[in-house]
Amino acid sequence: MKRFLYELTESWKIAAAQMVANKTRSMLTALGVIIGIVAVTLMGTAINGISTGFDKSMAVIGDDVLYISQRPWTRMNDWWNYRDRKKIRTEYADKINHAIAATPNSNLMIAVPTMSLLRSVKAGDNSVDGVFILGTTTDYTLISTLDCSEGRFFNELESRGGAEVCVVGYDVADAAFAGRSALDKKVLINGHSFKVIGTLSRQGTFLGLFSLDSIVVIPLPAFKKYFSAKSEADVRVKVRDKTHMADAVDELTGIMRRLRSLPPEKKDDFSINEQQAFKSTLDAVKTTIAIAGLFITGLSLFVGAIGIMNITFVSVKERTKEIGTRKALGARRRTILLQFLIESTALCLVGGLIGLTFAYLMCFGMAAAFPSFPIRFSFGLVIASMIVSVLTGLVSGIAPAWSASRLDPVTALRYE
Amino acid sequence: MSLVTHHSSLPLVIDIENITKEYVMGEEIIHALRGVTLQIRRNEYLAVMGPSGSGKSTLMNMLGCLDTPSSGRYEFNGKNVSEMDGDELATIRNREIGFVFQTFNLLPRSTSLRNVELPLIYAGIDPEEREERATQALTDVGLGDRLTHKPNELSGGQRQRVAIARALVNHPSIILADEPTGNLDSKTGEEIMALFESLYQQGNTVIVVTHEADIARHARRSVHLRDGVVESDELAPLPPPAAMAVAVESLGK
Ligand SMILES: Nc1ncnc2c1ncn2[C@@H]1O[C@H](COP(=O)(O)OP(=O)(O)OP(=O)(O)O)[C@@H](O)[C@H]1O
Numbered sequence: 001m002k003r004f005l006y007e008l009t010e011s012w013k014i015a016a017a018q019m020v021a022n023k024t025r026s027m028l029t030a031l032g033v034i035i036g037i038v039a040v041t042l043m044g045t046a047i048n049g050i051s052t053g054f055d056k057s058m059a060v061i062g063d064d065v066l067y068i069s070q071r072p073w074t075r076m077n078d079w080w081n082y083r084d085r086k087k088i089r090t091e092y093a094d095k096i097n098h099a100i101a102a103t104p105n106s107n108l109m110i111a112v113p114t115m116s117l118l119r120s121v122k123a124g125d126n127s128v129d130g131v132f133i134l135g136t137t138t139d140y141t142l143i144s145t146l147d148c149s150e151g152r153f154f155n156e157l158e159s160r161g162g163a164e165v166c167v168v169g170y171d172v173a174d175a176a177f178a179g180r181s182a183l184d185k186k187v188l189i190n191g192h193s194f195k196v197i198g199t200l201s202r203q204g205t206f207l208g209l210f211s212l213d214s215i216v217v218i219p220l221p222a223f224k225k226y227f228s229a230k231s232e233a234d235v236r237v238k239v240r241d242k243t244h245m246a247d248a249v250d251e252l253t254g255i256m257r258r259l260r261s262l263p264p265e266k267k268d269d270f271s272i273n274e275q276q277a278f279k280s281t282l283d284a285v286k287t288t289i290a291i292a293g294l295f296i297t298g299l300s301l302f303v304g305a306i307g308i309m310n311i312t313f314v315s316v317k318e319r320t321k322e323i324g325t326r327k328a329l330g331a332r333r334r335t336i337l338l339q340f341l342i343e344s345t346a347l348c349l350v351g352g353l354i355g356l357t358f359a360y361l362m363c364f365g366m367a368a369a370f371p372s373f374p375i376r377f378s379f380g381l382v383i384a385s386m387i388v389s390v391l392t393g394l395v396s397g398i399a400p401a402w403s404a405s406r407l408d409p410v411t412a413l414r415y416e
Numbered sequence: 417m418s419l420v421t422h423h424s425s426l427p428l429v430i431d432i433e434n435i436t437k438e439y440v441m442g443e444e445i446i447h448a449l450r451g452v453t454l455q456i457r458r459n460e461y462l463a464v465m466g467p468s469g470s471g472k473s474t475l476m477n478m479l480g481c482l483d484t485p486s487s488g489r490y491e492f493n494g495k496n497v498s499e500m501d502g503d504e505l506a507t508i509r510n511r512e513i514g515f516v517f518q519t520f521n522l523l524p525r526s527t528s529l530r531n532v533e534l535p536l537i538y539a540g541i542d543p544e545e546r547e548e549r550a551t552q553a554l555t556d557v558g559l560g561d562r563l564t565h566k567p568n569e570l571s572g573g574q575r576q577r578v579a580i581a582r583a584l585v586n587h588p589s590i591i592l593a594d595e596p597t598g599n600l601d602s603k604t605g606e607e608i609m610a611l612f613e614s615l616y617q618q619g620n621t622v623i624v625v626t627h628e629a630d631i632a633r634h635a636r637r638s639v640h641l642r643d644g645v646v647e648s649d650e651l652a653p654l655p656p657p658a659a660m661a662v663a664v665e666s667l668g669k
Pocket residue numbers: 439440441446447448466467468469470471472473474475627
């Protein structure tokens with residue numbers, strides 16, 4: 001046991017000396033492993049980042065809300081199949097709420113109508129383009145995680161009466177009023193004047209792709225009056241318990257079919273969307289990244305392993321006489337086997353560490369360049385990379401190490 | 417073939433009987449050894465001589481358990497070596513045999529100390545004891561001040577001394593040297609032979625292969641090989657006083 005330990009330390013020392021003596025050669029050989037490790041860590045980091053970013057964004061939007069829309073979210077490619085469906089009307093919200101009230105132990109809590117479009121918002125000389133204008137009722141506060149950092153959301157009266165008041169998102173307040181309070185100021189939406197009665201606290205971005213704070217919320221009647229009354233509407237329905245999502249969807253489907261008076265043989269002419277739909281799209285993205293990453297990783301590790309196997313064979317050849325000498329001095333087969341296995345493993349480990357350093361720097365650079373995209377360089381990835389490196393080293397070293405250990409001492413000593 | 421035995425009171429270290437070794441090279445079979453019988457006792461000083469190709473190195477490899485005979489019996493310290501597997505032979509080489517090669521065979525990138533420590537690592541000795549014993553062995557061969565030198569920072573004679581220290585460090589039963597002075601000039605060669613002489617005087621068993629009569633003269637017994645058989649096995653007279661003087665002088669250095 002002790003002997004094994006000493007032989008092990010000795011092998012590491014030899015491996016280190018060997019690498020120091022052949023720096024260029026070692027580095028070139030480790031290149032494949034370096035690239036492989038960079039690929040695997042970047043891939044992992046990207047997947048991690050997307051996942052955490054997604055979860056964060058979902059929490060902001062609220063993952064216990066169902067969206068009744070004309071079209072399903074996930075089917076972008078055959079939208080024409082849904083084009084002729086009847087529009088979702090904001091009046092459904094009230095009817096759904098009646099149905100909910102009439103159902104004992106309903107899985108649903110409340111329905112809220114929304115309409116939205118993108119418009120530019122002006123305040124004095126400042127103009128903000130592409131702001132998400134959301135028309136809804138005061139009940140919207142019950143289904144979203146929005147809250148006001150300043151002022152208040154519009155009340156029942158303003159909501160029903162279609163008062164020309166609005167609640168602005170952080171980005172809008174910031175861009176239009178540049179740090180000064182937006183309260184009681186006027187903003188022009190599409191030329192129509194609204195009074196700011198509240199500012200929303202900051203929500204951040206959705207997956208780093210677009211801001212959730214570029215928003216202005218106005219009462220629904222005002223929206224209908226000043227913007228397109230025919231614009232597409234959604235009804236958002238909050239569920240009571242998100243662990244019973246399927247039941248909630250069934251219940252809501254039933255209510256909607258009754259509202260639309262669909263006979264049993266007809267298919268649904270509306271879509272009930274949930275966050276989960278995003279999740280499956282996201283999973284597809286993650287799988288694509290993983291497959292691409294694993295392919296690149298696998299390929300470069302394969303090439304790297306062959307390079308390392310080759311260089312270890314060269315090393316065995318070059319040091320045949322040394323192997324003979326070691327055997328003459330009492331090295332056993334497994335001693336020699338261990339020595340060359342450790343040499344190839346050390347080479348891979350160094351390659352792995354260099355790869356990790358590169359990947360870390362790249363993540364660091366990316367995080368600096370795109371501060372909104374959530375980048376995670378996790379400890380688990382470091383461990384995984386190290387394991388992958390060691391395995392590559394062992395796999396690529398086994399054949400040359402085996403051949404070295406089988407060398408006949410006399411033949412090895414005679415080798416010039 | 418006459419069997420000469422010496423100091424018959426001392427135990428046998430090497431006992432080989434009718435050893436043969438054949439090499440197959442394509443169609444041809446080369447008989448490197450054709451039946452060698454030899455007994456070597458503790459604290460003998462033996463020279464193996466003979467023309468090139470007579471089988472000296474082959475015999476040495478056999479005695480040193482680097483190679484196994486094609487036929488014949490070999491007992492080392494009473495243990496039957498011909499039946500041992502690779503690992504057992506490695507252990508014998510590590511504990512019982514000290515090799516000295518014509519080409520020194522030092523690890524080029526390691527210091528003298530690390531070179532001498534190598535057999536101790538394979539023996540599983542603690543690092544502290546390793547360093548202590550390696551330092552002692554190097555001091556014994558007169559290189560106490562060259563511990564951290566690498567082989568390319570040493571002269572040929574010094575390199576061979578490091579190799580001898582390495583052979584000695586595990587206190588082996590025999591020291592096997594195959595043409596240890598072959599790569600050295602004659603003066604340095606004499607110094608190395610003087611070192612072997614003193615090792616012998618301290619009670620070691622020394623076997624030296626050489627084809628130089630001058631070198632062989634240092635030994636107490638010389639075995640001549642020819643075409644893979646023992647041609648003669650004789651006790652040499654004590655070395656002339658002159659040679660003794662050289663030895664004593666070089667020891668003083
Ligand atoms: N591995 C081998 N394969 C084939 N033949 C071999 C091998 N080793 C030795 N021989 C042959 O065996 C014979 C004895 O060789 P050996 O090396 O023992 O001679 P030697 O007495 O040491 O000669 P030298 O004085 O030149 O070193 C030679 O004919 C040699 O060619």
